[in-house]
Amino acid sequence: MKRTTILLSALLLAAPAAADEFTEADLKRWQAEFQTVVKRGRAAFTDPKLGSNGVVCAQCHPNAANTHPETYPKFQKQLGRVAELWEMVNWCIQNPLEGEPLAADDPRMIALQAYINWERRGAKLAPGKH
Amino acid sequence: MNTLSRRSFLKRGAGAAIGGLLPLSLVEVAFADKRRNFTFAYISDSHIQHIKGNQFVRNWDRGLIRAVAETNLMDPKPDFVMYGGDLAQLGTKAELDHGLELLGALRPHTRFVMGEHDYYLDLGEYWSKLLGPQYYSFDHKGVHFVVLNSILTYDKWINKWSTPEERMNVMAGLDNPLGSPFMVGAKQRAWLKQDLAKVSKDTPVVVFSHSPLQKIYKGWNFWTEDAEQVQALLKPFKQVTVFYGHVHQIQYNQIGNISFYSAMATAWPWPYPATYNQKPSHLPKLTVEMNRADPFFERDATGWQFIDVWSGRATVHYSLPENTPRTVAYNPKTRRPEDTRYQKKRIPPQKHY
Ligand SMILES: [Fe+2]
Ligand SMILES: [Fe+2]
Numbered sequence: 005m006k007r008t009t010i011l012l013s014a015l016l017l018a019a020p021a022a023a024d025e026f027t028e029a030d031l032k033r034w035q036a037e038f039q040t041v042v043k044r045g046r047a048a049f050t051d052p053k054l055g056s057n058g059v060v061c062a063q064c065h066p067n068a069a070n071t072h073p074e075t076y077p078k079f080q081k082q083l084g085r086v087a088e089l090w091e092m093v094n095w096c097i098q099n100p101l102e103g104e105p106l107a108a109d110d111p112r113m114i115a116l117q118a119y120i121n122w123e124r125r126g127a128k129l130a131p132g133k134h
Numbered sequence: 135m136n137t138l139s140r141r142s143f144l145k146r147g148a149g150a151a152i153g154g155l156l157p158l159s160l161v162e163v164a165f166a167d168k169r170r171n172f173t174f175a176y177i178s179d180s181h182i183q184h185i186k187g188n189q190f191v192r193n194w195d196r197g198l199i200r201a202v203a204e205t206n207l208m209d210p211k212p213d214f215v216m217y218g219g220d221l222a223q224l225g226t227k228a229e230l231d232h233g234l235e236l237l238g239a240l241r242p243h244t245r246f247v248m249g250e251h252d253y254y255l256d257l258g259e260y261w262s263k264l265l266g267p268q269y270y271s272f273d274h275k276g277v278h279f280v281v282l283n284s285i286l287t288y289d290k291w292i293n294k295w296s297t298p299e300e301r302m303n304v305m306a307g308l309d310n311p312l313g314s315p316f317m318v319g320a321k322q323r324a325w326l327k328q329d330l331a332k333v334s335k336d337t338p339v340v341v342f343s344h345s346p347l348q349k350i351y352k353g354w355n356f357w358t359e360d361a362e363q364v365q366a367l368l369k370p371f372k373q374v375t376v377f378y379g380h381v382h383q384i385q386y387n388q389i390g391n392i393s394f395y396s397a398m399a400t401a402w403p404w405p406y407p408a409t410y411n412q413k414p415s416h417l418p419k420l421t422v423e424m425n426r427a428d429p430f431f432e433r434d435a436t437g438w439q440f441i442d443v444w445s446g447r448a449t450v451h452y453s454l455p456e457n458t459p460r461t462v463a464y465n466p467k468t469r470r471p472e473d474t475r476y477q478k479k480r481i482p483p484q485k486h487y
Contacts (some may be wrong), residue, residue, distance in 0.1 A: 050307060057191050058183060063402065066309035066354050067412070070405035070426065082430040092429075100193060100402075100432070127411055 038118065045119025048112045055101020061116070064100065068123035075133040086132075089117055170445065172275050175205045175242065177438045178218025178379035179399030181251060182233040190232055193432050194223070197400035198236050201438040204453065206241050212440060213274065215242050218379030218397045219249025219285070219344035225302050227260050234264060245272075249344045249379060250285040250316065250355075254305040255298050258283070269322055271329050277338045277443060280329065282322060284343035284358050284378075287314040308354045308404070315352065316345040317359040326367055338373040338446025346378045348387060348394060351407035351415050356381050368392055373446040375464075383435075384452055386462050387418035388470035394418075395441075395450045395462060395471060403427045403435035422476045425457045 049068065052058040065071055076089040083091075090113050094105040106113040180198040183191040205215060217237065222229035230252065237244060246265045248258060258268055268283040291314040295301035304312045318326075333339065341347065347364050350356035358364070368374045374392045382399035383406060406423055407415030417423075427435035434456040442449040449463035450471075461474045 050310075057185050057189075059191055059193075062307060062309060064404070066404065067410045069407075069409040096429070102192075124411065 041115050041118045042122045043119075044112070045115035045117070045122075048116050049119055054112070055097055055103030057102045059101050061096065061101075068120045071120050071124070072127075072133075073117070073121050073124050074127040075130050078132045078134065089120070093117070093120075170276050171442065172213045173208070173210065173440055173442050175208065175212040175215045175438065175440045176218060176377060176397055176450075177201045177205065177215060177237075177400060178247075178397035179220040179249070179382055179401055180233055180236075181220055181223045181399070181401040182229045182236070183223035184226055184228045184232070190229075191223075194401040195232075195236065197402075197433060197436050198233065200433065200455075201400045202236060202239050205438065205440075206239070208440060212242050215240055215244040216342055216377070217244055217246045218342065218377070219247040220251040220379060220399075220401075221246075221249065222252050224299075224306060225252055225255030225260075230260055230264060245281065247281055247342050247344050247379065248283040248285060250305050251302075253283075253285055255302040257292070269325065275443075277340055277446060278330075278333045280326065280339065280341045282318055282326070282341060282343045282347075282364075284318050284345045284347065284364075285316045285380075286319045286322075287317060287359075313355060315357055315359040316355055318343070318347075318364050319360070323360065323363060323367065326364070330367060330371075333371075335370050336372055338375070338443075339368060339371045340443070340448075341368065341374070341376045343376065343378045345380050346385070346394065346396065347376050347392075348389060348418075350381075350385070350417060351413070353410070353413055354404075354407060356407060365389060365392060375446075375448050377441075377448075384424045384460060384462070385418065385421050386450075386471040387420050393448065393464055393471050395448065397439055398424075398435070398437045398452060398454070400436055400438060420470060420472075422473045422480050424452075424454070424460065428456060431456050 048054055049061040049065075052060055054060065062068075071089075073089050076092070077086050079085070080087045080092070090106075090108050093113065093116055097103045098105055177198070180201075181194050182198065183194055185191060205212065221233040221237075246261075248261060248268050252258065252261045262268060269281055271278065271280045273279070292301065295304070304310050305314070307313065330339070343358070345358045346356055347358050347361045349358070349361055368376075369391060371391065376392055376394045377397065378394070379397045379399070381396050382402065382404035383396065384398060385394070385396040387394040403424075405426075406417055407413070408417060424435060435454060437453045437455060439453065440451050442451075447464040447466070448471075449461065452460040452462070454460065460476070462471050463474050464470070465472045
Protein backbone atom coordinates (compact mmCIF):
# COMPACT_ATOMS: atom_id res chain seq x y z
CA MET A 5 0.00 0.00 0.00
CA LYS A 6 2.73 2.41 1.02
CA ARG A 7 4.64 1.49 -2.11
CA THR A 8 1.69 2.30 -4.35
CA THR A 9 1.38 5.74 -2.83
CA ILE A 10 5.01 6.51 -3.42
CA LEU A 11 4.76 5.31 -7.00
CA LEU A 12 1.64 7.37 -7.61
CA SER A 13 3.16 10.55 -6.22
CA ALA A 14 6.29 9.92 -8.26
CA LEU A 15 4.15 9.64 -11.40
CA LEU A 16 2.26 12.82 -10.52
CA LEU A 17 5.50 14.70 -9.98
CA ALA A 18 6.95 13.44 -13.24
CA ALA A 19 3.81 14.22 -15.24
CA PRO A 20 4.73 17.69 -16.55
CA ALA A 21 8.04 16.39 -17.94
CA ALA A 22 6.41 13.43 -19.74
CA ALA A 23 4.25 15.55 -22.02
CA ASP A 24 2.36 14.14 -24.99
CA GLU A 25 4.93 15.19 -27.57
CA PHE A 26 8.16 13.24 -28.09
CA THR A 27 11.20 15.44 -27.79
CA GLU A 28 13.81 15.80 -30.55
CA ALA A 29 16.26 14.07 -28.24
CA ASP A 30 13.90 11.11 -27.77
CA LEU A 31 13.33 10.70 -31.48
CA LYS A 32 17.02 10.93 -32.23
CA ARG A 33 17.90 8.36 -29.63
CA TRP A 34 15.21 5.91 -30.76
CA GLN A 35 16.18 6.33 -34.38
CA ALA A 36 19.83 5.74 -33.49
CA GLU A 37 18.89 2.62 -31.52
CA PHE A 38 16.92 1.34 -34.48
CA GLN A 39 19.68 2.10 -36.99
CA THR A 40 22.22 0.32 -34.78
CA VAL A 41 20.09 -2.80 -34.99
CA VAL A 42 19.59 -2.33 -38.75
CA LYS A 43 23.39 -2.22 -39.09
CA ARG A 44 23.73 -5.38 -37.02
CA GLY A 45 21.11 -6.93 -39.27
CA ARG A 46 23.06 -6.01 -42.39
CA ALA A 47 26.17 -7.51 -40.75
CA ALA A 48 24.31 -10.77 -40.06
CA PHE A 49 22.84 -10.67 -43.57
CA THR A 50 26.37 -10.68 -45.02
CA ASP A 51 28.00 -12.88 -42.35
CA PRO A 52 29.45 -16.15 -43.73
CA LYS A 53 29.19 -17.55 -40.19
CA LEU A 54 25.39 -17.18 -39.94
CA GLY A 55 25.09 -20.59 -41.60
CA SER A 56 27.63 -23.38 -41.86
CA ASN A 57 28.74 -23.29 -45.50
CA GLY A 58 29.86 -19.68 -45.98
CA VAL A 59 26.81 -18.76 -48.06
CA VAL A 60 25.33 -15.40 -47.01
CA CYS A 61 21.76 -14.08 -47.24
CA ALA A 62 22.82 -11.20 -49.51
CA GLN A 63 24.17 -13.67 -52.07
CA CYS A 64 20.59 -14.31 -53.29
CA HIS A 65 18.97 -11.16 -51.83
CA PRO A 66 21.00 -8.06 -52.73
CA ASN A 67 19.68 -5.18 -50.61
CA ALA A 68 17.32 -7.78 -49.14
CA ALA A 69 15.34 -7.67 -52.41
CA ASN A 70 12.77 -10.42 -53.00
CA THR A 71 12.26 -10.99 -49.30
CA HIS A 72 8.94 -9.10 -49.45
CA PRO A 73 8.51 -8.63 -45.68
CA GLU A 74 5.30 -6.69 -46.28
CA THR A 75 3.49 -9.90 -47.32
CA TYR A 76 3.93 -11.69 -43.98
CA PRO A 77 2.31 -13.42 -42.25
CA LYS A 78 1.14 -15.53 -45.17
CA PHE A 79 0.25 -19.06 -46.11
CA GLN A 80 3.23 -21.08 -47.26
CA LYS A 81 2.09 -24.08 -49.21
CA GLN A 82 5.41 -25.79 -48.58
CA LEU A 83 4.85 -25.54 -44.80
CA GLY A 84 1.10 -26.09 -45.02
CA ARG A 85 0.30 -23.17 -42.72
CA VAL A 86 0.49 -19.44 -42.21
CA ALA A 87 4.07 -18.43 -41.39
CA GLU A 88 5.85 -15.30 -40.21
CA LEU A 89 8.90 -13.70 -41.82
CA TRP A 90 11.24 -14.97 -39.12
CA GLU A 91 10.23 -18.54 -39.91
CA MET A 92 11.17 -18.02 -43.56
CA VAL A 93 14.48 -16.49 -42.46
CA ASN A 94 15.11 -19.69 -40.53
CA TRP A 95 14.13 -21.73 -43.56
CA CYS A 96 16.89 -19.97 -45.49
CA ILE A 97 19.39 -20.37 -42.65
CA GLN A 98 18.69 -24.12 -42.54
CA ASN A 99 18.60 -24.78 -46.28
CA PRO A 100 20.76 -22.62 -48.55
CA LEU A 101 22.99 -21.69 -45.57
CA GLU A 102 22.93 -25.21 -44.08
CA GLY A 103 22.92 -23.76 -40.56
CA GLU A 104 21.06 -23.96 -37.25
CA PRO A 105 17.80 -22.01 -36.86
CA LEU A 106 17.64 -18.97 -34.56
CA ALA A 107 15.08 -18.44 -31.79
CA ALA A 108 12.35 -15.95 -32.69
CA ASP A 109 13.67 -13.52 -30.08
CA ASP A 110 17.36 -14.05 -30.81
CA PRO A 111 18.89 -10.56 -31.17
CA ARG A 112 20.33 -11.62 -34.54
CA MET A 113 16.87 -12.64 -35.77
CA ILE A 114 15.42 -9.30 -34.65
CA ALA A 115 18.32 -7.49 -36.34
CA LEU A 116 17.86 -9.45 -39.58
CA GLN A 117 14.19 -8.47 -39.69
CA ALA A 118 14.99 -4.85 -38.86
CA TYR A 119 17.41 -4.74 -41.81
CA ILE A 120 15.03 -6.54 -44.20
CA ASN A 121 12.15 -4.21 -43.32
CA TRP A 122 14.35 -1.12 -43.55
CA GLU A 123 15.44 -2.01 -47.09
CA ARG A 124 11.77 -2.44 -48.00
CA ARG A 125 10.49 0.69 -46.30
CA GLY A 126 7.69 2.44 -48.13
CA ALA A 127 6.20 -0.78 -49.56
CA LYS A 128 2.49 -1.04 -48.83
CA LEU A 129 1.54 -3.67 -46.26
CA ALA A 130 0.10 -6.68 -48.09
CA PRO A 131 -0.29 -9.45 -45.51
CA GLY A 132 -1.14 -12.82 -46.99
CA LYS A 133 -0.19 -11.76 -50.52
CA HIS A 134 1.66 -13.98 -52.99
CA MET B 135 10.07 -21.95 -88.64
CA ASN B 136 9.67 -25.50 -87.33
CA THR B 137 8.77 -26.27 -83.82
CA LEU B 138 10.55 -29.45 -82.88
CA SER B 139 9.86 -31.57 -79.88
CA ARG B 140 12.61 -31.58 -77.34
CA ARG B 141 13.25 -35.22 -78.05
CA SER B 142 14.77 -34.49 -81.41
CA PHE B 143 17.41 -32.51 -79.56
CA LEU B 144 18.18 -35.30 -77.16
CA LYS B 145 20.23 -38.34 -77.78
CA ARG B 146 17.94 -41.32 -78.03
CA GLY B 147 17.74 -43.47 -74.93
CA ALA B 148 19.38 -41.05 -72.57
CA GLY B 149 16.71 -38.56 -73.54
CA ALA B 150 13.95 -40.74 -72.21
CA ALA B 151 15.45 -40.66 -68.74
CA ILE B 152 16.14 -36.97 -68.44
CA GLY B 153 13.60 -35.67 -70.96
CA GLY B 154 11.22 -34.46 -68.31
CA LEU B 155 13.82 -32.04 -67.03
CA LEU B 156 14.49 -30.47 -70.37
CA PRO B 157 12.73 -27.74 -72.35
CA LEU B 158 9.32 -28.65 -73.68
CA SER B 159 10.00 -27.43 -77.17
CA LEU B 160 12.51 -25.52 -79.09
CA VAL B 161 12.34 -23.51 -82.21
CA GLU B 162 14.64 -24.03 -85.10
CA VAL B 163 14.69 -21.29 -87.65
CA ALA B 164 15.33 -22.61 -91.13
CA PHE B 165 17.10 -20.51 -93.71
CA ALA B 166 17.96 -20.85 -97.35
CA ASP B 167 21.61 -21.34 -96.59
CA LYS B 168 21.46 -23.91 -93.83
CA ARG B 169 25.18 -24.49 -93.84
CA ARG B 170 25.64 -21.34 -91.85
CA ASN B 171 23.26 -22.34 -89.08
CA PHE B 172 24.73 -23.84 -85.94
CA THR B 173 24.11 -24.12 -82.23
CA PHE B 174 26.24 -23.59 -79.19
CA ALA B 175 25.58 -23.97 -75.48
CA TYR B 176 26.05 -21.15 -73.01
CA ILE B 177 26.58 -21.91 -69.33
CA SER B 178 27.32 -19.19 -66.78
CA ASP B 179 27.65 -18.10 -63.16
CA SER B 180 28.17 -21.33 -61.24
CA HIS B 181 29.83 -19.61 -58.26
CA ILE B 182 31.57 -22.77 -57.06
CA GLN B 183 32.14 -22.05 -53.37
CA HIS B 184 34.77 -23.67 -51.22
CA ILE B 185 33.89 -24.48 -47.60
CA LYS B 186 37.03 -26.23 -46.40
CA GLY B 187 39.19 -29.24 -47.31
CA ASN B 188 37.38 -31.03 -50.09
CA GLN B 189 33.96 -29.55 -49.22
CA PHE B 190 32.13 -27.23 -51.61
CA VAL B 191 28.63 -25.76 -51.37
CA ARG B 192 26.50 -28.63 -52.62
CA ASN B 193 23.72 -26.48 -54.07
CA TRP B 194 26.03 -24.61 -56.49
CA ASP B 195 27.83 -27.82 -57.48
CA ARG B 196 24.50 -29.41 -58.38
CA GLY B 197 23.55 -26.53 -60.66
CA LEU B 198 26.71 -26.86 -62.72
CA ILE B 199 26.63 -30.66 -62.79
CA ARG B 200 23.09 -30.52 -64.12
CA ALA B 201 23.90 -27.99 -66.84
CA VAL B 202 26.87 -30.08 -67.96
CA ALA B 203 24.81 -33.28 -68.05
CA GLU B 204 22.02 -31.64 -70.06
CA THR B 205 24.45 -30.00 -72.48
CA ASN B 206 26.02 -33.39 -73.17
CA LEU B 207 22.58 -34.72 -74.09
CA MET B 208 21.92 -32.09 -76.74
CA ASP B 209 21.33 -33.54 -80.16
CA PRO B 210 22.54 -32.21 -82.53
CA LYS B 211 25.66 -31.63 -80.53
CA PRO B 212 26.46 -27.96 -79.98
CA ASP B 213 29.51 -26.79 -81.95
CA PHE B 214 31.06 -25.48 -78.76
CA VAL B 215 30.27 -24.28 -75.24
CA MET B 216 30.78 -20.76 -73.91
CA TYR B 217 31.25 -20.39 -70.18
CA GLY B 218 30.07 -16.89 -69.23
CA GLY B 219 32.15 -16.19 -66.08
CA ASP B 220 31.86 -16.37 -62.28
CA LEU B 221 32.95 -19.99 -62.23
CA ALA B 222 34.28 -19.37 -58.68
CA GLN B 223 32.72 -17.50 -55.75
CA LEU B 224 35.87 -16.06 -54.16
CA GLY B 225 38.42 -16.64 -56.93
CA THR B 226 40.48 -19.28 -55.12
CA LYS B 227 42.52 -22.00 -56.77
CA ALA B 228 40.39 -24.61 -55.02
CA GLU B 229 37.21 -23.15 -56.52
CA LEU B 230 38.57 -22.69 -60.05
CA ASP B 231 40.10 -26.19 -60.01
CA HIS B 232 36.89 -27.78 -58.75
CA GLY B 233 34.74 -25.84 -61.23
CA LEU B 234 36.95 -26.87 -64.14
CA GLU B 235 36.88 -30.45 -62.96
CA LEU B 236 33.06 -30.41 -63.13
CA LEU B 237 33.17 -28.71 -66.54
CA GLY B 238 35.70 -31.33 -67.66
CA ALA B 239 32.80 -33.71 -68.26
CA LEU B 240 31.59 -31.51 -71.14
CA ARG B 241 32.09 -33.16 -74.52
CA PRO B 242 32.18 -30.07 -76.74
CA HIS B 243 35.13 -27.67 -76.68
CA THR B 244 34.62 -24.97 -74.04
CA ARG B 245 35.76 -21.34 -74.08
CA PHE B 246 35.71 -18.97 -71.12
CA VAL B 247 34.76 -15.43 -70.16
CA MET B 248 36.22 -13.80 -67.04
CA GLY B 249 33.83 -12.91 -64.20
CA GLU B 250 34.54 -10.62 -61.26
CA HIS B 251 34.34 -13.56 -58.85
CA ASP B 252 37.13 -15.25 -60.81
CA TYR B 253 39.26 -12.13 -60.98
CA TYR B 254 39.52 -9.96 -57.89
CA LEU B 255 41.55 -12.27 -55.64
CA ASP B 256 44.71 -12.47 -57.77
CA LEU B 257 43.62 -10.20 -60.66
CA GLY B 258 43.03 -13.15 -62.94
CA GLU B 259 46.46 -14.73 -62.58
CA TYR B 260 45.45 -18.31 -61.80
CA TRP B 261 42.50 -18.17 -64.20
CA SER B 262 44.84 -17.11 -67.02
CA LYS B 263 47.34 -19.78 -66.11
CA LEU B 264 44.61 -22.38 -66.57
CA LEU B 265 42.58 -20.85 -69.38
CA GLY B 266 44.79 -18.44 -71.29
CA PRO B 267 44.10 -14.90 -72.47
CA GLN B 268 41.34 -12.84 -70.85
CA TYR B 269 40.22 -11.33 -74.17
CA TYR B 270 40.44 -12.85 -77.63
CA SER B 271 38.52 -13.46 -80.83
CA PHE B 272 37.84 -16.41 -83.11
CA ASP B 273 35.86 -17.18 -86.25
CA HIS B 274 33.31 -19.92 -86.61
CA LYS B 275 31.14 -20.71 -89.67
CA GLY B 276 31.25 -17.17 -90.96
CA VAL B 277 30.64 -15.47 -87.60
CA HIS B 278 33.29 -13.37 -85.86
CA PHE B 279 33.28 -14.03 -82.11
CA VAL B 280 34.88 -11.68 -79.60
CA VAL B 281 35.41 -12.35 -75.90
CA LEU B 282 36.02 -9.36 -73.64
CA ASN B 283 37.04 -9.04 -70.02
CA SER B 284 34.45 -6.41 -69.08
CA ILE B 285 34.84 -6.59 -65.28
CA LEU B 286 38.00 -4.51 -64.94
CA THR B 287 37.88 -1.39 -62.82
CA TYR B 288 39.89 1.66 -61.72
CA ASP B 289 43.49 0.97 -60.56
CA LYS B 290 42.95 3.25 -57.63
CA TRP B 291 40.18 0.99 -56.35
CA ILE B 292 42.18 -2.18 -57.03
CA ASN B 293 45.13 -0.92 -54.99
CA LYS B 294 43.28 0.48 -52.01
CA TRP B 295 42.70 -2.78 -50.12
CA SER B 296 44.99 -4.18 -47.46
CA THR B 297 44.71 -7.78 -48.72
CA PRO B 298 43.60 -9.50 -51.92
CA GLU B 299 40.96 -11.36 -49.86
CA GLU B 300 39.47 -8.09 -48.64
CA ARG B 301 39.28 -6.80 -52.22
CA MET B 302 37.69 -10.04 -53.42
CA ASN B 303 35.15 -10.06 -50.61
CA VAL B 304 34.04 -6.50 -51.33
CA MET B 305 33.66 -7.13 -55.05
CA ALA B 306 31.86 -10.42 -54.37
CA GLY B 307 29.05 -8.56 -52.57
CA LEU B 308 26.74 -7.53 -55.42
CA ASP B 309 25.12 -4.82 -53.32
CA ASN B 310 28.26 -3.77 -51.45
CA PRO B 311 28.41 0.04 -51.70
CA LEU B 312 32.23 -0.15 -51.41
CA GLY B 313 32.47 -1.95 -54.78
CA SER B 314 33.48 -0.29 -58.03
CA PRO B 315 31.90 -0.09 -61.50
CA PHE B 316 33.04 -2.55 -64.17
CA MET B 317 34.72 -1.50 -67.40
CA VAL B 318 36.40 -2.87 -70.50
CA GLY B 319 39.06 -0.16 -70.35
CA ALA B 320 41.05 1.80 -72.93
CA LYS B 321 43.64 -0.91 -73.60
CA GLN B 322 41.08 -3.55 -74.51
CA ARG B 323 38.99 -1.08 -76.50
CA ALA B 324 42.08 -0.29 -78.59
CA TRP B 325 42.59 -4.02 -79.11
CA LEU B 326 38.93 -4.46 -80.07
CA LYS B 327 39.16 -1.64 -82.60
CA GLN B 328 42.15 -3.33 -84.20
CA ASP B 329 40.57 -6.75 -84.10
CA LEU B 330 37.40 -5.50 -85.79
CA ALA B 331 39.31 -3.51 -88.40
CA LYS B 332 40.04 -6.68 -90.35
CA VAL B 333 36.43 -7.91 -90.26
CA SER B 334 34.05 -7.02 -93.10
CA LYS B 335 31.01 -4.99 -92.05
CA ASP B 336 28.70 -7.72 -93.40
CA THR B 337 30.19 -10.35 -91.13
CA PRO B 338 27.96 -11.15 -88.17
CA VAL B 339 29.72 -10.23 -84.93
CA VAL B 340 29.00 -11.94 -81.62
CA VAL B 341 30.50 -10.49 -78.44
CA PHE B 342 30.72 -12.17 -75.05
CA SER B 343 31.20 -10.13 -71.92
CA HIS B 344 30.49 -10.93 -68.29
CA SER B 345 28.80 -7.66 -67.33
CA PRO B 346 26.13 -6.23 -69.64
CA LEU B 347 27.66 -3.89 -72.23
CA GLN B 348 24.75 -1.59 -71.43
CA LYS B 349 23.74 0.33 -68.33
CA ILE B 350 20.89 -1.23 -66.37
CA TYR B 351 21.41 -0.73 -62.64
CA LYS B 352 24.62 0.64 -61.20
CA GLY B 353 23.85 -0.35 -57.60
CA TRP B 354 24.31 -4.03 -58.45
CA ASN B 355 26.86 -3.51 -61.21
CA PHE B 356 24.37 -4.51 -63.90
CA TRP B 357 26.53 -2.02 -65.67
CA THR B 358 29.67 -1.38 -67.70
CA GLU B 359 31.16 2.06 -67.26
CA ASP B 360 32.40 2.40 -70.87
CA ALA B 361 29.43 0.56 -72.45
CA GLU B 362 28.71 3.37 -74.93
CA GLN B 363 32.31 3.43 -76.15
CA VAL B 364 32.26 -0.32 -76.78
CA GLN B 365 28.87 -0.03 -78.50
CA ALA B 366 30.34 2.68 -80.75
CA LEU B 367 33.05 0.27 -81.93
CA LEU B 368 30.37 -2.28 -82.83
CA LYS B 369 28.14 0.22 -84.58
CA PRO B 370 29.51 -0.12 -88.14
CA PHE B 371 28.55 -3.81 -88.31
CA LYS B 372 25.21 -4.91 -89.73
CA GLN B 373 24.51 -7.69 -87.28
CA VAL B 374 25.84 -7.57 -83.77
CA THR B 375 24.83 -9.77 -80.85
CA VAL B 376 26.11 -9.39 -77.29
CA PHE B 377 25.81 -12.19 -74.76
CA TYR B 378 26.47 -11.50 -71.10
CA GLY B 379 26.30 -13.28 -67.75
CA HIS B 380 26.51 -11.71 -64.30
CA VAL B 381 22.84 -10.79 -63.93
CA HIS B 382 21.55 -14.32 -63.08
CA GLN B 383 18.26 -13.64 -64.87
CA ILE B 384 16.72 -13.35 -68.31
CA GLN B 385 17.27 -9.96 -69.90
CA TYR B 386 17.28 -8.92 -73.53
CA ASN B 387 17.39 -5.64 -75.35
CA GLN B 388 18.06 -3.93 -78.63
CA ILE B 389 20.20 -0.80 -78.82
CA GLY B 390 20.67 0.45 -82.38
CA ASN B 391 22.14 -2.44 -84.34
CA ILE B 392 23.07 -4.47 -81.25
CA SER B 393 20.95 -7.28 -79.82
CA PHE B 394 21.63 -8.15 -76.19
CA TYR B 395 20.87 -11.44 -74.45
CA SER B 396 21.79 -12.39 -70.89
CA ALA B 397 22.42 -15.78 -69.35
CA MET B 398 20.76 -17.31 -66.34
CA ALA B 399 23.02 -18.62 -63.59
CA THR B 400 23.42 -22.28 -62.77
CA ALA B 401 23.88 -21.28 -59.10
CA TRP B 402 21.03 -18.99 -57.99
CA PRO B 403 18.70 -16.42 -59.58
CA TRP B 404 18.83 -12.73 -58.78
CA PRO B 405 15.81 -10.54 -58.24
CA TYR B 406 15.14 -7.92 -60.89
CA PRO B 407 16.45 -4.50 -59.84
CA ALA B 408 12.90 -3.10 -59.69
CA THR B 409 12.24 -5.29 -56.66
CA TYR B 410 14.59 -3.01 -54.69
CA ASN B 411 12.17 -0.18 -54.16
CA GLN B 412 14.68 2.35 -52.82
CA LYS B 413 16.28 3.01 -56.23
CA PRO B 414 15.03 3.40 -59.81
CA SER B 415 15.94 0.55 -62.19
CA HIS B 416 16.46 0.75 -65.93
CA LEU B 417 15.65 -2.77 -67.00
CA PRO B 418 15.12 -2.74 -70.78
CA LYS B 419 11.40 -2.32 -71.46
CA LEU B 420 11.66 -5.06 -74.06
CA THR B 421 12.49 -7.69 -71.47
CA VAL B 422 9.65 -9.91 -70.36
CA GLU B 423 10.85 -10.86 -66.89
CA MET B 424 11.17 -14.42 -65.76
CA ASN B 425 8.87 -15.65 -63.03
CA ARG B 426 10.05 -15.24 -59.50
CA ALA B 427 11.83 -18.25 -58.08
CA ASP B 428 10.26 -20.72 -55.71
CA PRO B 429 12.66 -20.65 -52.75
CA PHE B 430 11.63 -24.16 -51.76
CA PHE B 431 12.99 -25.61 -55.00
CA GLU B 432 16.67 -24.80 -55.12
CA ARG B 433 17.14 -25.13 -58.88
CA ASP B 434 14.14 -22.96 -59.76
CA ALA B 435 14.96 -19.97 -61.97
CA THR B 436 18.47 -21.25 -62.49
CA GLY B 437 19.49 -22.83 -65.74
CA TRP B 438 21.54 -22.56 -68.88
CA GLN B 439 20.91 -21.75 -72.50
CA PHE B 440 21.51 -23.08 -75.94
CA ILE B 441 21.66 -20.83 -78.88
CA ASP B 442 20.90 -21.25 -82.57
CA VAL B 443 22.85 -18.93 -84.75
CA TRP B 444 21.14 -18.39 -88.08
CA SER B 445 22.14 -15.87 -90.70
CA GLY B 446 24.20 -14.23 -88.02
CA ARG B 447 21.23 -13.76 -85.69
CA ALA B 448 20.48 -15.70 -82.56
CA THR B 449 17.68 -17.63 -80.97
CA VAL B 450 18.26 -18.21 -77.27
CA HIS B 451 16.60 -21.11 -75.50
CA TYR B 452 16.50 -20.67 -71.74
CA SER B 453 16.16 -23.98 -69.93
CA LEU B 454 14.39 -23.45 -66.63
CA PRO B 455 13.95 -26.49 -64.44
CA GLU B 456 10.56 -25.67 -62.94
CA ASN B 457 9.19 -22.68 -64.81
CA THR B 458 8.22 -22.91 -68.46
CA PRO B 459 11.30 -22.69 -70.66
CA ARG B 460 11.68 -19.46 -72.58
CA THR B 461 12.77 -18.82 -76.14
CA VAL B 462 13.94 -15.38 -77.13
CA ALA B 463 14.68 -14.90 -80.83
CA TYR B 464 15.67 -12.02 -83.05
CA ASN B 465 12.60 -10.96 -85.02
CA PRO B 466 13.72 -9.69 -88.44
CA LYS B 467 10.41 -7.80 -88.87
CA THR B 468 10.61 -5.75 -85.70
CA ARG B 469 14.45 -5.92 -85.69
CA ARG B 470 14.79 -6.81 -82.07
CA PRO B 471 14.90 -9.86 -79.80
CA GLU B 472 11.48 -11.02 -78.69
CA ASP B 473 10.14 -13.81 -76.56
CA THR B 474 8.53 -16.16 -79.05
CA ARG B 475 5.60 -16.81 -76.73
CA TYR B 476 5.24 -14.07 -74.20
CA GLN B 477 6.28 -10.88 -75.99
CA LYS B 478 2.83 -9.75 -77.03
CA LYS B 479 0.88 -11.12 -74.14
CA ARG B 480 3.71 -10.60 -71.61
CA ILE B 481 3.86 -13.42 -69.04
CA PRO B 482 1.00 -13.11 -66.59
CA PRO B 483 3.18 -10.90 -64.49
CA GLN B 484 3.98 -12.38 -61.16
CA LYS B 485 4.71 -9.35 -59.11
CA HIS B 486 7.75 -10.60 -57.29
CA TYR B 487 6.17 -11.23 -53.99
FE1 LIG C 1 27.53 -14.22 -61.03
FE1 LIG D 1 29.41 -11.49 -61.92
